[in-house]
Each structure stands twice: as structure tokens, then as C-alpha cells.
Amino acid sequence: MARIGFVGLGNMGGPMAANLLKAGHELNAYDIVPAALQAAEAAGAKAVGSGAQAASAAEVVITMLPAGQHVRDAYLGPDGIIVAAEEGALLVDCSTIDVGTARAVGEAAAEAGKDMIDAPVSGGVGGAEAATLTFMVGGSDAAFERAKPVLDAMGKNIFHAGGSGNGQAAKICNNMILAISMVAVCEGFTLAEKLGLDHQKLFDIASTASGQCWSMTNYCPVPGPVPSSPANRDFQPGFTAAMMLKDLRLSQDAAREFDATTPLGAEAAALFGLFVGHGNADVDFSAIVNFLRGTR
Numbered sequence: 001m002a003r004i005g006f007v008g009l010g011n012m013g014g015p016m017a018a019n020l021l022k023a024g025h026e027l028n029a030y031d032i033v034p035a036a037l038q039a040a041e042a043a044g045a046k047a048v049g050s051g052a053q054a055a056s057a058a059e060v061v062i063t064m065l066p067a068g069q070h071v072r073d074a075y076l077g078p079d080g081i082i083v084a085a086e087e088g089a090l091l092v093d094c095s096t097i098d099v100g101t102a103r104a105v106g107e108a109a110a111e112a113g114k115d116m117i118d119a120p121v122s123g124g125v126g127g128a129e130a131a132t133l134t135f136m137v138g139g140s141d142a143a144f145e146r147a148k149p150v151l152d153a154m155g156k157n158i159f160h161a162g163g164s165g166n167g168q169a170a171k172i173c174n175n176m177i178l179a180i181s182m183v184a185v186c187e188g189f190t191l192a193e194k195l196g197l198d199h200q201k202l203f204d205i206a207s208t209a210s211g212q213c214w215s216m217t218n219y220c221p222v223p224g225p226v227p228s229s230p231a232n233r234d235f236q237p238g239f240t241a242a243m244m245l246k247d248l249r250l251s252q253d254a255a256r257e258f259d260a261t262t263p264l265g266a267e268a269a270a271l272f273g274l275f276v277g278h279g280n281a282d283v284d285f286s287a288i289v290n291f292l293r294g295t296r
Helices: 013-022 034-043 051-056 068-075 099-111 124-130 141-151 166-195 199-206 241-257 263-280 285-293
Strands: 003-007 026-030 060-063 090-093 115-118 133-138 155-162
Touching: 003 013, 003 051, 013 026, 013 034, 013 060, 013 124, 026 034, 026 051, 051 060, 060 068, 060 141, 068 090, 068 099, 090 099, 090 141, 099 115, 099 166, 115 141, 115 166, 124 133, 133 141, 133 166, 141 155, 155 166, 166 199, 166 241, 166 263, 166 285, 241 263, 241 285, 263 285
Parallel strands: 003 026, 003 060, 060 090, 090 115, 133 155
Antiparallel strands: 115 133
């Protein structure tokens, strides 16, 4: 079992850390929120006072942070994780951030002689709690092989997407596709309501026809057809609208930087921007169906 430093114990990081503890790993944990740190301690982690302290005695350092600037702040500089981590430590950033930051921090780690991967996740809070997350990993083959046994304790599907930053690239492309398909499914069900077509009838037909997609068959945005979807619990979030908007904005920043044409991604980003701006940041992203109906 590994000695792990874990930094960032929020809605995703907290259950991920708990699953590492269940797998028998030793954890030094840090978060700026005292309640999150106390919860990790109650699960069996040792609470420490900084990210550098969490890294200093660890074979593997895992971070789960909100944005690129937080990752830069945590890893870089004289008091950062790269300097604090012991020689030979493996650095794993599970945050969803911009590709440029992932590659810059990965390069700084390489210059310091330390392996690093970017390993953003898909699966939401439910996947974090159930240890069924999908990890999309960017980094060297050797670093990926080192990380896989640790990632296996937190996830079900572990993919190596290529070199540094490619994990982030896979994540933002995947979530752009997800957002676009969710809007399309919501529009289909909204139109069906206007036409007098029953939700279940549309689902039964479209889920076995050419309109079939994950957003419909696993996460249907209307109550009934998929009992496990957030639509059946007043859109309590598995993945919030604010988090989807963050990922869509990352996708559009990348599209502009690398001159990619993504008109539907841009439209999805605009729609989710309006949805979040109307006070819906903390509901599930599939609740955008109510925005399209004009009821939220």
C-alpha cells in the first residue's frame, strides 16, 4: 500500500480520498475548509496544515482542485508540491483545468525529475462515492503504469490519452459532447410536450432509434423513463450546471487557442451561461430542460 498525500477534499476529492483509505492506503490530507479536513480525518486520514506538508512524506501526491490557478499555486514556487515532494514521488492532478496549465505544471515537474500525470475524472459525485469514476490520463507510459494501481481504488475505467495535457483534452472534449447532446435531448422532450407526445413513448422510441445517446438512456432529463436520473429527485446534482459551464468555457478557450470550429459547443456554453446566470448554478446540469421550457 502507498503513502499518499491528498490535497482538495471537496465534493469529489472527499469520497475519492475515502476510497483510498478503504483500499488500505495511508493518507496525509489537506484542505482549506476545516469541515472537509475533519471528515477526512474521521475516515482515517492524517490531517496536515498545507499541501506541501501533505506532499513531503508521500510516494504519491493527488490533487483535486477547482481551477488552473489553484493548481499552479499548489504545485509551483518555492513552497509548492513539486519542491516539497520527496525524490521519486509520483504527482497526480485530478482537477479539470485548462490544457496549458496542465502542460506547464507537468513540464515543471519533469524538470525537477518527478513523474506527473493529469488525470481528470468523469462520473460525478455518485461515481466518486462508488469508486466507479472514469480517469482520462495524460503523461508518460511509465507514469501511467505507476499511477494505475492507485487510480483503480477510485475508478472503474482508466484510460491513457497520451502525453501531458491529453487527459484534460479528453475531458473537455467529452463534456462538450455531453452538454450538446443533453441540450438536444431536452429540446426533443420539450417539443414532444408541446406536440402532446408522452415522455415514456418518446423515450421508448428514441432510445432504440437513431436519436439514442447517453444523455437520454442514462440521464434522461424528464421524470420516469430512467429512475436513477436527477429528474426524479428535483434535479439534485450529480454534476452541477456550474461545473458543466466551467468545462464548456474550457472547451471554448481551447477552441479559440487552437483554431478549432465548435459552433454547437459555443452555443451550449452560451445556454449554460444564461442558465447559471439565472440562479441555477447548483442544480444538476440536466435541469436546463426547465430553462428551455421557460420554467426556471
